[in-house]
Amino acid sequence: MKRLNVYMLAISMITTGLSGMSLADDDDGRYMRPWGVNARPGVAPVDNPLYLNECGSCHMAYQPGLLPTHSWERLMAGLEDHFGENAELPREERDAILGYLLNNAAGRNNYRVSNKLVRGLRGTPLRISELPYFVHEHREIPARLVRGNPKVGSFSNCDACHTGANRGSYNEHQVNIPGYGRYDD
Ligand code: HEC
Ligand code: HEC
Structure with missing residues (x-):
């Protein structure tokens, strides 16, 4: 009997997994969706x-x-x-x-x-510019476009390149490096 329960639990986990968002509709609190599955894009904008x-x-x-x-x-x-x-x-x-x-x-x-x-x-x-993900995402941008670029100066000036930075959007398709333009890697 015990064995059967485990088996049925496995099956039900697979089927709820397949039906995707149904996990979210459980309001008996037994299931938690993994952190990050429903993450919103970018970062929350400043509202203070x-x-x-x-x-x-x-x-x-x-x-x-x-x-x-x-x-x-x-x-x-x-x-x-x-x-x-x-x-x-x-x-x-x-x-x-x-x-x-x-x-x-x-x-x-x-x-x-x-x-x-x-x-x-x-x-x-x-x-922020020392965080591993930041370093990884910016590692290929040559210094002449950053330090050597009077309209940028340093990586701290996010909004010099990210046109949506003030709204919390860092999407790579909204990058425009002054004097260089869109960045295609
Ligand atoms: C008097 C000017 C000034 C004020 C006011 C100021 N900052 Fe700064 N901040 C700086 C300078 C200069 C840097 C370094 C910029 C650089 O390296 O190009 C900096 C850098 C930073 C960085 C690091 C950015 C990076 O490179 O990742 C953070 C985070 C930051 N400031 C947060 C704050 C916060 C929070 C406040 C308000 C409490 C604040 N700053 C107020 C001048 C200021
Ligand atoms: C010199 C221009 C420049 C500056 C300044 C800059 N970035 Fe970027 N950033 C880029 C480029 C170009 C990419 C895309 C790299 C690629 O696609 O390979 C990028 C990518 C990113 C990404 C990854 C995109 C994603 O959706 O995850 C994040 C996050 C990001 N930048 C945040 C920041 C933050 C925060 C700052 C300021 C602390 C900043 N950037 C400063 C040019 C810049």
Whole structure:
């Protein structure tokens, strides 16, 4: 009897697998879909005016979903020496922004680019441009189009090349490198 149950469970798993989304309709809570199956494209757009104002004045306001929680904590703990700049904030604002970043960090919502950026991550990088997925995706772009390109300057300027960056869209078909154009690999 026990054996039969296991057998039937296997069959039912295969058939629900085949009917795809039916797993999602189970509301008895017994099944969990694997994380990532229904991920939304890109990263969640910024929707916090305070963050947009305070962290979008020197560079684009990076979406919280571009870094994991521990990176945002480390970054927000060192604003007085922020990549050579002083980006200190009054304590209340800093705490409010940190809360927003932590609630929406990569790993806390289900967006495809966020999920990829934190996969296989070690340590606590301060830069998005140091994350393994980022490095992998940009490894073939020659330096003359980035550092050597006055209209780009560094990989930190996502919105110089990604025309949808401010909406949280990093689709490779929406890339336009200044002075070069669309990038075909
Ligand atoms: C006074 C200007 C200034 C302000 C304000 C500022 N930043 Fe920056 N930020 C910089 C500079 C300069 C860099 C380094 C850019 C480069 O290397 O080209 C940087 C880089 C970053 C990076 C790394 C980007 C990468 O290369 O992946 C993150 C993340 C970041 N800032 C987040 C923030 C957050 C969050 C705030 C708000 C609390 C903020 N910044 C406010 C100047 C600023
Ligand atoms: C010099 C131009 C340039 C800059 C600056 C740049 N990118 Fe890209 N990015 C590209 C190109 C080109 C590709 C596509 C590479 C390919 O198809 O081989 C790409 C690919 C990507 C991808 C992979 C596409 C996907 O759908 O997963 C992501 C994510 C991404 N970039 C995010 C960023 C972020 C975040 C920043 C800023 C921290 C940034 N990029 C800065 C040029 C740039």
